[in-house]
Each structure stands twice: as structure tokens, then as C-alpha cells.
Amino acid sequence: MADYQVHVIGGGFAGSEAAWQLAQRGIRVRLSEMRGGAGMTPAHETDALAEMVCSNSFRSDDADSNAVGLLHQEMRSLGSLIMAQADAARVPAGSALAVDRELFAAGVTRAIVSHPLIELVRERIDTLPEAGPTIIATGPLTAAPLAEAIGRETGSDALAFFDAIAPIVHGDTINMDICWRASRWDKSTPGGNPEGDYINCPMNKEQYEAFVAGLNAGEKTQFKDWEANTPYFEGCMPIEVMAERGIDTLRHGPMKPVGLDNPRTGRWPYAVVQLRQDNALGTLWNMVGFQTKLKHAAQVALFRTIPGLENAEFARLGGLHRNTFIKSPLLLDPSLRLRSAPHIRFAGQITGCEGYVESAAIGLLSGLFTAAEVDGAPLSSPPPETALGALLGHITGGANTENYQPMNVNFGLFPPLPDDIRKKQRKQAYTDRARDHLAPWLQAAREPARLD
Structure with missing residues (x-):
């Protein structure tokens, strides 16, 4: 028994x-x-x-x-x-x-x-x-x-769908001479960092459009035959799939600059990449909304074109796995x-x-x-x-x-x-x-x- x-x-x-x-x-x-x-x-x-x-x-x-x-x-x-x-x-x-x-x-x-x-x-x-x-x-x-x-x-x-994983960056490799800390509309966690909960990497129009072009051209993970017709779940959509929907899709999505005043210009940037604290020590930072199926070498090359991440070291790169339900x-x-x-x-x-x-x-x-x-x-x-x-x-x-x-x-x-x-x-x-x-x-x- x-x-x-x-x-x-x-x-x-x-x-x-x-x-x-x-x-x-x-x-x-x-x-x-x-x-x-x-x-x-x-x-x-x-x-x-x-x-x-x-x-x-x-x-x-x-x-x-x-x-x-x-x-x-x-x-x-x-x-x-x-x-x-x-x-x-x-x-x-x-x-x-x-x-x-x-x-x-x-x-x-x-x-x-x-x-x-x-x-x-x-x-x-x-x-x-x-x-x-x-x-x-x-x-x-x-x-x-x-x-x-x-x-x-x-x-x-x-049924099945793909779930993509976002990269994680070592905090001490982020260039804070370019980036700044802030929460959108200054809505920070009570008792959190008074400067804001996110690290923000600003992009001008030229930098953003070059990033999207590089994303579209980057080498992607190839699906196996049994995975070919598997759909994505919208909540974990890879950034390259979003980029395929139009040049401005990302800056109206995970790269939205609204409510983020760059203290060096006093204005919202054209686009922004946000990083969210991933551990209690504040040594690891998650690239918010940056789930991706780019191959690892392509990820490193492209993400280092983001202002402030030129010398970024990654604790984990993005990935892709198949979910079933x-x-x-x-x-x-x-x-x-x-x-x-x-x-x-x-x-x-x-x-x-x-x-x-x-x-x-x-x-x-x-x-x-x-x-x-x-x-x-x-x-x-x-x-x-x-x-x-x-x-x-x-x-x-x-x-x-x-x-x-x-x-x-x-x-x-x-x-x-x-x-x-x-x-x-x-x-x-x-x-x-x-x-x-x-x-x-x-x-x-x-x-x-x-x-x-």
C-alpha cells in the first residue's frame, strides 16, 4: 500500500x-x-x-x-x-x-x-x-x-507553440555614461532604487532602424520538420518576429520610449531598450521583451550595437523551446x-x-x-x-x-x-x-x- x-x-x-x-x-x-x-x-x-x-x-x-x-x-x-x-x-x-x-x-x-x-x-x-x-x-x-x-x-x-527566452546581461558591463536608471512615468517600486527600477538604453532614429535591419538579417535558429508549423504565443513573441511586422512595431512594443525622459537631453528617445534587475544583488539584468531565436553569435554582435551595451557580457543568451498543451x-x-x-x-x-x-x-x-x-x-x-x-x-x-x-x-x-x-x-x-x-x-x- x-x-x-x-x-x-x-x-x-x-x-x-x-x-x-x-x-x-x-x-x-x-x-x-x-x-x-x-x-x-x-x-x-x-x-x-x-x-x-x-x-x-x-x-x-x-x-x-x-x-x-x-x-x-x-x-x-x-x-x-x-x-x-x-x-x-x-x-x-x-x-x-x-x-x-x-x-x-x-x-x-x-x-x-x-x-x-x-x-x-x-x-x-x-x-x-x-x-x-x-x-x-x-x-x-x-x-x-x-x-x-x-x-x-x-x-x-x-497543440504546441514556441516560447522564446530573453538574454541576461552582467550589470557591470553596461555603460552608464550612455544609459540611465528610470521607471516609466517615474513609477518605481516603493522602497526601491530612487533613481528608478530599470536601466534604459536610448536609440535615435538612425540607430533604431539599423538595429531593426540587423535583426531582420541576423541568422536565426532553424526549425526541425516536426516544429515547422508550431505557432508562437503572443506574450513571448520573439523580437525578430515582431520586427517582420513593420519597421515601427518594436518601438511601439518592447522598445517603446514613452514616459522615459533621458536626463542628458530632457526628451524621450526615439526608441529604448530596457533592462530589468534579475537578481537581488543587482549584478544581472534581463533585456525586457527581448525573447529571440537569433543564433548566439548573431545575438552578441547585434545586441552590442545597442547604445550602452557596446561591451556587454551576457550571463545567458536568448533561446527557444517548444511548448505543448x-x-x-x-x-x-x-x-x-x-x-x-x-x-x-x-x-x-x-x-x-x-x-x-x-x-x-x-x-x-x-x-x-x-x-x-x-x-x-x-x-x-x-x-x-x-x-x-x-x-x-x-x-x-x-x-x-x-x-x-x-x-x-x-x-x-x-x-x-x-x-x-x-x-x-x-x-x-x-x-x-x-x-x-x-x-x-x-x-x-x-x-x-x-x-x-
Whole structure:
């Protein structure tokens, strides 16, 4: 007989959060993670749980005007491990929540390993368990044998998209005689650097157009045959793909200069490259929005044409990996159970949610649903007016099953507001309504069993 009650497969954001929620409610968990024992993925570099590979940002932390900030707040109210460790490892990033990635992953790993009801096992699971409560949270880079087993069970091909990784620069190689620190519209993190949370590299029109030309001409990673028709997710669009859409696309996107006064000219530059602090020491800086599939040599040559980065040294260059996810609206029930095998739940990015926060949120819900089921008192879904409920609704039934695509949480997923609410008041109205609807649901969901 197994010495655990629930098997969680995958130690990323979703799996770690699911295991934590279960254990905090007095349920014994076996958490299987292949990194550190049975292999790695094309994107990860360590065996730490909840390793961040694409960015160090949890995006906006504003819970009054932003859907992802509201999701942060709701997860905190439910005792989220991921949010607690993100808060502990926070680095300055204006109104966004960004973290020191190593401190964050170390904190998550330490919490999981030290919990008396969680057994972390470094192993690769290649088949779907035939019985017993199980949560599959293996993420977008699920190992081939398990992915094939999922395909056999669901009878449906997984969709896929490409996710591109942004480069990281050593801070002491940035030329601050050219660059300057500032946050857009001077909106810095309270208690952060008074000069601003971002390093800004200015470009004039000639420099910008030369950069775009070099980007278009740079040597790109070539796809394998099986990758050729894989689409990109809009939230991680490589800069060269954006550049192909028109000469001004980048300076209206990640290179937007609006709200950034260059102290040397008193004016906004024509375009700007922003770097966001990537670790607590401030020694590493992430090139914001610069996900790319350029080959490494081409990246170094091109990025050193950016004013202020002429002598930049890179701690990591950009990369590209293929993400896969299931047709969740067709395959999963409202509590994330696989319809054809209800003892199995799915969680995280493999369900088609997009983003670190969203992945953890679905892991949190899968843990709550499973814990309630084990205790014999099934939990209802969070109200659709909440960020958690809106995201869950998209995954389990709100999306078009034929054209299902990854989605970040956003107010477009929420039930519509009354027509008489003015446009300027709508974001606040969404968040106020969400809090009103979440409060009664929390009574049934957030009180964990206390360990002796």
C-alpha cells in the first residue's frame, strides 16, 4: 500500500503549489520531479523546484487595476507557496513583481523538502497511474514517454507553440555614461532604487532602424520538420518576429520610449531598450521583451550595437523551446479532472494557461480540488467573477475547443460588467466585484488543517 495519498508529477510552479496546498491540508504527497535524477529539459539549467527560465517577472502586482495583480492577491489569500516565496525574493521592478530567480527557486525547494507530509522523489514518470488521486503538472516540456501516454489516453494530439527566452546581461558591463536608471512615468517600486527600477538604453532614429535591419538579417535558429508549423504565443513573441511586422512595431512594443525622459537631453528617445534587475544583488539584468531565436553569435554582435551595451557580457543568451498543451476545454471537467480517467487531474501550463503566475494558480486549484475530494467534501469552483474563476473557466470550458490557445489572465475572461459603468472605472469595478464574490468561497477553501 502506498505511503502517500496523492501523487503529484512535476516540480515546477504548478506541481510545487499543488503539493504544498495538499500537504498544508494534512494530506501526504509524493512529488515526482525528473530533474536531478532522471534527466533535464531543453530549457532548465538546475534541479531546483519552480526554476524560472523565461523571465524573472510575475508581471503587475497592482490588484486594483490589473487582472494578474488581482490573481496575485487571490493566491496570497489562499496561502500560496509560490506567492510567499516571490514576495521573499522580490527585486525592484516598478509596479511589477520581479524576483531573484535563484533565491526564489531555493526558497520553494527548501519549503517543499522540509514539509513533513511531502516526499520529493527525483524520478521520471513515463506512464499515467492507473489508480489513485494524481495531478499531472509536468509543464510545457513534458518528457516524450509521458506525453505519448497522455496522447494515447486522450485520443487527441496536443497543440504546441514556441516560447522564446530573453538574454541576461552582467550589470557591470553596461555603460552608464550612455544609459540611465528610470521607471516609466517615474513609477518605481516603493522602497526601491530612487533613481528608478530599470536601466534604459536610448536609440535615435538612425540607430533604431539599423538595429531593426540587423535583426531582420541576423541568422536565426532553424526549425526541425516536426516544429515547422508550431505557432508562437503572443506574450513571448520573439523580437525578430515582431520586427517582420513593420519597421515601427518594436518601438511601439518592447522598445517603446514613452514616459522615459533621458536626463542628458530632457526628451524621450526615439526608441529604448530596457533592462530589468534579475537578481537581488543587482549584478544581472534581463533585456525586457527581448525573447529571440537569433543564433548566439548573431545575438552578441547585434545586441552590442545597442547604445550602452557596446561591451556587454551576457550571463545567458536568448533561446527557444517548444511548448505543448492539451485541449483542456474538451478533455477536462470543471475541477480539472481528465474526463476519461477522473482520478487524474492536470495543472499548470500543460492545461494551456500561460505565464508563471497562471501556472501556479491552476496548480493551487488542482491541489484544493484534490484535497477536498480526498476529505470527502468536494469543493465548488471559484466564482467566475474572480481571477481564479475566470482563468479556470477559460481552461475548462470557456474557450473554443477547436482553436484553443494559451491565455494569460485578463479582464476579457471575466463576465461582462453592466453597460453603465464608465470605461475609466471598469478595471476597479472588476476588482471590487471579484473581491465581493471571492470572500464567501474562501471560507470553504482556505483553512488548512494544522500540523501538530
